[in-house]
Amino acid sequence: MNRASMTEALPAAYERLHVYGPEFGGDEEGNHGLTNHGPMAVEVMVRRGLDIDVDGWLDRYVRRLAELPGTNEAIQPGEWGMALGQARRLPDWTAYFRHELTERPWPEVLVEWWPRLLPGIVAGSTHGVIRVSHVVRALCGTTCAPARQTLDELAHGLAFWAARYRELAGVVAPEGTRTPQQALPAVTRLTDQGGFIAHRLDRLEHSPGWTASLRSLEPAASAEEVPARLESLVDSAAKAYLGLGHGSPVLLVHAATAPNAVRHVLPVLPTEQWLPSLTAAWAAVVALVAMYAPAQPAPFTEIVRRYPELTREDALQRAAEHGDEHVLKFADTAAESYDRTGNPELLAATLHAGELIDRP
Known part of the structure; x- marks a missing residue:
């Protein structure tokens, strides 16, 4: 820095x-x-x-x-x-x-x-x-x-x-057995994904799959596990953008950047606030996926093959050259995930966001 x-x-x-x-x-x-x-x-x-x-x-x-x-x-x-x-x-x-x-x-x-x-x-x-x-x-x-x-x-x-405070009804803590990588694709999509986000949120709260999707994630056994769980959620959401991003290129960026936001605030917070923070971050991800992600993901492997392998520095610089604010924020998040995992697909996701989102 x-x-x-x-x-x-x-x-x-x-x-x-x-x-x-x-x-x-x-x-x-x-x-x-x-x-x-x-x-x-x-x-x-x-x-x-x-x-x-x-x-x-x-x-x-x-x-x-x-x-x-x-x-x-x-x-x-x-x-x-x-x-x-x-x-x-x-x-x-x-x-x-x-x-x-x-x-x-x-x-x-x-x-x-x-x-x-x-x-x-x-x-x-x-x-x-x-x-x-x-x-x-x-x-x-x-x-x-x-x-x-x-x-x-x-x-x-x-x-x-x-x-802009808007509380979601029906939020429950995770109590399932799925990892983020397993739980994200299984989120129940809204049948009607039309309208502004406020209209979709109204429908989401009354949809039959809402609480079931929230429960499906494996809970953290203690507050000490929360940082690693949030990292796994961010990594999974950033990678999932490759198959889901075309459904709503801008909104689905936030399925990765929102839980990453929570992750970065954790060190300032007392540990008793960590478990509720994980519940809220997961609820935000489920809401975005349910409201905007397509029911059928795009062919993940084919998309990855379209893009050249990059270094983290190249991925970030390409985002800077693109200039869109969402591409910049997503590249920042995906680069952090890459630093944790070494998975080049995360850097390919930054290029995919730049292709799906128009240059300013």
């Missing part, structure tokens, strides 16, 4: 991005809009030291964004539950967390709010937890006092998660 870049370039990028909201487009409530991936993408670029002009990338990216609205009414500490999931309160949530992070150390704030927000892990198509995780990596990656802009990014991430 380039510490100078993390302490200088990244806060400067955050400064540019914080005049904009976390979503753009959609209706007056912000529903059915697109997510602002700028803060997450630049964290990957800077941490990885990718050969990409961050300022030039931002010049192009910010043109599509919408300004962050002004605040309406302050969120009171004892009344936060009533404001969860209220999209119009996003600026109020941002102000609330900014205040919290000036009063207390950031790990203390995160540990308090993680279990409150975790049941709403699907918030903003899982981008709430993903955005929080990327800035946590930035905060943990520097030995200096946190920059104001970096703490502000944590406030923005937590605020987005809280404002």
Whole structure:
């Protein structure tokens, strides 16, 4: 990691991005809009030291964004539950967390709010937890006092998660016998995969296969097993993209990046929060696969053969040259999986994402 870049370039990028909201487009409530991936993408670029002009990338990216609205009414500490999931309160949530992070150390704030927000892990198509995780990596990656802009990014991430909070009904802890590699292909797909994600989530909660799919995964016997279980889940989801990605190239990226987000926050959390974090991460993966993955995967082996063998550095640089924010984040996650497993199919998956997702 380039510490100078993390302490200088990244806060400067955050400064540019914080005049904009976390979503753009959609209706007056912000529903059915697109997510602002700028803060997450630049964290990957800077941490990885990718050969990409961050300022030039931002010049192009910010043109599509919408300004962050002004605040309406302050969120009171004892009344936060009533404001969860209220999209119009996003600026109020941002102000609330900014205040919290000036009063207390950031790990203390995160540990308090993680279990409150975790049941709403699907918030903003899982981008709430993903955005929080990327800035946590930035905060943990520097030995200096946190920059104001970096703490502000944590406030923005937590605020987005809280404002977009959407709790899934019927979530149960894993109690089956399947590994992630066995459980992912067996997730029951929605019969009707049409409509926006909110419509699909409504159908998912009432679908007969929802809780059965959640139960099918083998549980962790203790909190100490959770990091390895999350790694296995991330590795399996990244590899599965080769056969499933064509079903929804952008949304299915998050089946790998969402559990990876949870994995990266674990070291900051007390161990009693680890098992619920695994349950929530698996629920997010099952939801995305059920709602967007095709019933019949594409021929995995044939897809792998289409791509040349790469080094990890080549895979990351190709993602940088592609320039799409989803490709960058997925390549970052798949490269970590490759580092753990040495499986070249994971690097092929990064090329596959670049083929399925349009260049900006």
